[in-house]
Amino acid sequence: MTILLPPKESLTVEFKSDRARLSDKDLIEAIVCLANSEGGDVWLGVEDDGTPTGLHPDHHVLDGLIGLVASRTSPSLSVSVVPVMINSIRVACIKVPKARGEVATSGGVYLRRRLKHDGTPECAPMLPHDRVSRAATFGLIDVSAQPVAGATLGDLDPLERERLRQAIQHFGGDRVLLELDDEALDGALGLTARQPDGQRVPTLTGLLLVGRESSLRQLLPTHEVAFQVLAQQAVKFNEFRRFPLLKALEWLETNFRPYNPEEEIQVGLFRVPVPKVDMGAFREAIANALIHRDYHRLGAVHVRLEDDALVISNAGGLVDGVTLANLLTTEPRPRNPALADAMKRIGVVERSGRGVDTIYRGLLRYGRSAPDYTRTDSANVVLRLPTDNADLSFLKLVVEEENRRSAPLPVDSLIGLSALREHKRMGADELAGVIQRDVPSAKRTLEALVEAGLADAHGATKRSRTYTLSASLYLAVGSKAAYTRQAGFSEIQHEQMVLSYVGQHGRIKRAEVIELCRVSPGQALKILKRLVEQGRLVLHGERKGAYYMLS
Structure with missing residues (x-):
């Protein structure tokens, strides 16, 4: 395996000079620092500017470094050490895994790696709140179920508890909760916890949901919500609040509605609203940000139009x-499980935990x-919901199909249609x-679209089959020629077009095949691969520099 020296230090790369023999203490601290962040590589024998200067003679026996790290960290950290020759200079790449939990030096020093304001990395002390935050990220503790230090029942607002009951009715939450008195409701939703002496005290979940605003300011200063409207770089609205969560959601929705114009289209007997932003996706996205944020870190939840x-x-x-890479399919893993469960039972967010599907569906x-x-x-989750104009013809066809099946289109089908709109032609593997x-799941999604008349399949064999949007979809959006261009060209015609282009211009790159044949990147690569296998083209260069010439 070839390991290349990175051009500079980063959040996951640390250079350490070894000309004067790096001390064991400095080496261990650098390794602990990476392990408590995202993991990464310590390059021993490399200067801060990236110049390799070599290992000190004491470090030539690299196996000793593995034992040194294991004995000087708590819990013991297992690293791997790879010797690397750079211009005849011997250096070592120490590969550090991301620790689950936190790791300290044997002297009890906790460090973490972070980026400074100028983008350069540094090692910083790992403070107690950093350690708790990291444990919550790994699901080792549930901060939202813990009592808030200094909080009492007097910090809970009866008006906010009534708002909570109204929210259950409004959002169709667990109606059993409405039959409970305040103490039982607090226990059922984890708003309070009993201390060893039998007293009830508010949890983080309780304070966030039904806490007084003054108490939130004092006891939970990291909680803040901001709504901003920027129009052509001018600020039209910019306010920050420390409301409890249900009140914050109402406040955000109330202030957002004037900026969310809505039109309607007629589909059969029904009028279908077409907002600038789907309110279901809006509510789910904001609730997710409030539920899954790290309440040990400063920084408001920003909602910016x-x-x-x-x-x-x-x-x-x-x-x-x-x-x-797995956001759409991974099992729900909330940072604050107690808070997430309470919001589900109230009905504010998707009970299945698949709120991301609601967000995708609200756009696609x-x-x-x-x-x-x-x-x-690693420090922030940022979600961007495009507000480009809706495709009314496409929406009409989707609504008609949903009415026909009396159920919403699966989110995979909507993603598949969106991908076909963007890439024009795709295979199941893409x-x-x-x-x-x-791939089998993708194949089933595509075949279901074909059966519904929303996509067309091309190709005699399953292995080579590709898909485009159906003729009816292209017709609906007034683009008959686009369908003919996608469906009308056979593989042989694509090959002839490529060969003709190379004959005229001497060479061709994959990007030029994509533009010439109006195919996806994967399909372009397959066309070029077939021509190479047939001996009609020859590949020159690698990766981005690759191009093809006649053989």
Whole structure:
């Protein structure tokens, strides 16, 4: 395995000079620092500017470093050490795993890696609240079920408890809760916990849901909600509040509605509303930000309406086990389980825990772009909901299909339709990555769309079969030529077009095949691969520099 020296230090890369023999203490602290963050690599024998200067003679026996790390960390950390030669200079890459929980030096020092304001990394002390926050990220403790230090029953607001009961009725929550008195309700939703002496005290969940605003300011200063409206970089609305969560949701919804215009379309006997932002997706996205945020970190939950999107962000990255690559399919893993369970029983969020499906459906059903989580990092979750114009013809066909089956279209089907709209033509293997499922599941999704008349299949064999939006969909949006262009060209015609292009221009790249044949990146690669296998083209270069010429 070839390991390349990174160009500079980052959150997961640390350079350590070894010319004067790096002390064991500094080496162990650098390793602990990475382990308590995202893990990464310590490059021993490399200067801060990335220049390799080599290992000190005392570190030439690399096996000794593994034992040193294990004996100087608590709990013992298992690292791997890889020797690397760079321009005849020997350095070592110490690969540090991300620790589950937290790791200290044998001297009791806790450190974590973070980025400074200028984007450069540093090791910083891991304070008690950092340790609790990390444990919550891994699901080792439920902070939301813990009593809040200094809080008493007097910090709970009777008016907010009444708001909670009204919310249960409004959102269709667990109606059994309405039959309980205040003490039983608090116990059922985890709003209070009993101390060893029998006294009840508010939990974090209780304070967040039915706490007095003054108590939230004093006892939970990290909690804050902001609503901002930015129009062409001008601030039209910018207010911060420390309301309890149910009141905060009402406040956000009330202030957002004037900025959320709605039109209607006629589908059969029904009039279907078409808002700028689907309110179900709006409510679910904000509730998720409030439920899953890290209440040990400073920073408001920001709800910001920009010219082309609604952006919702909260402090605290994704919890352990949840990534952008499995967001659609992973089992629910709330950072604050007690708070999440209470909000589900009240009815504010999706009871199945699949609120992300509601968010996706709230955009894709209207022919808008999919939710965008790509700005999420280890410190913040950032969700961008595009507010581009709805595709009314597409929405009409979706509503007609939903009326026909008397059920909403599955979210995988909506994602599949969106992907076909974007990429024009796809195979099951390509869609599998988009819906974050295996190829057979993607195949079933595509075939279900074909059966519903929303997609067309092309290709005689299952292995080579590709899919486009159906002729009826293209017809509905007034683009007959687009369908003919996608469905009318056979594989042989695509190959001839590529060969003709190379004959005229001398070479072709994959991006040019995509534009020429109007196919997806995967389909373009398959066309080029077939021509290479047939001996008609020859591949030159690698990766982004790859191009093809006649053989």
